[in-house]
Amino acid sequence: MKLNNLLLATGLILSSQLHAAAKHVHDEGEVLIMNQGSLWDVQFTLPAINAVGFEHLPENKAQAAKVTQFIELARTPAKVLEFNGECKLVSVKESLSDDFQIAKVKYGHDHGHGHDESHGHLDASFSYQFKCKDAPKSLSIELFKALPSLHHMSAQWITNSSQGAKKLSKNKTEIEF
Numbered sequence: 001m002k003l004n005n006l007l008l009a010t011g012l013i014l015s016s017q018l019h020a021a022a023k024h025v026h027d028e029g030e031v032l033i034m035n036q037g038s039l040w041d042v043q044f045t046l047p048a049i050n051a052v053g054f055e056h057l058p059e060n061k062a063q064a065a066k067v068t069q070f071i072e073l074a075r076t077p078a079k080v081l082e083f084n085g086e087c088k089l090v091s092v093k094e095s096l097s098d099d100f101q102i103a104k105v106k107y108g109h110d111h112g113h114g115h116d117e118s119h120g121h122l123d124a125s126f127s128y129q130f131k132c133k134d135a136p137k138s139l140s141i142e143l144f145k146a147l148p149s150l151h152h153m154s155a156q157w158i159t160n161s162s163q164g165a166k167k168l169s170k171n172k173t174e175i176e177f
């Protein structure tokens with residue numbers, strides 16, 4: 001359908017515009033909110049150091065457990081965000097166990113030798129889609145409570161009626177649309 005294609009194209013353009021601002025700063029996450037009609041997409045990108053405590057693929061059972069723990073958190077939207085409105089979760093999108101290659105972790109003993117750690121950076125990304133009866137007035141980010149090392153989040157949003165950006169912190173968790 002023409003209209004669907006147009007909406008899809010618009011969504012992709014908005015999405016890539018928003019992503020153009022993406023950067024990797026430790027202790028700072030990103031949240032992007034895109035609204036079309038009654039659907040609200042919320043995408044999170046966090047430095048892996050704040051999500052799981054390291055920025056490489058897990059190398060032992062303890063690190064794999066950290067990733068599993070974070071996946072559970074990401075799959076519990078009530079601990080991540082709260083809409084001020086009548087909104088129902090439609091879907092959670094995350095591929096964290098693939099991103100962190102959980103299946104490849106060897107569950108053997110720890111050799112104790114130094115690892116050839118790369119000095120790269122890693123992000124943890126996940127997203128939600130909600131369907132809201134009426135446009136929610138605001139959205140609160142609950143994630144700060146679960147991840148104490150996360151100090152800030154830069155939020156950007158494009159809704160049917162407004163667009164904006166705001167820097168969030170533990171004491172400033174609310175985005176008003």
Ligand SMILES: [Zn+2]
Pocket residue numbers: 024026047048049055120121122
């Ligand atoms: Zn990093």
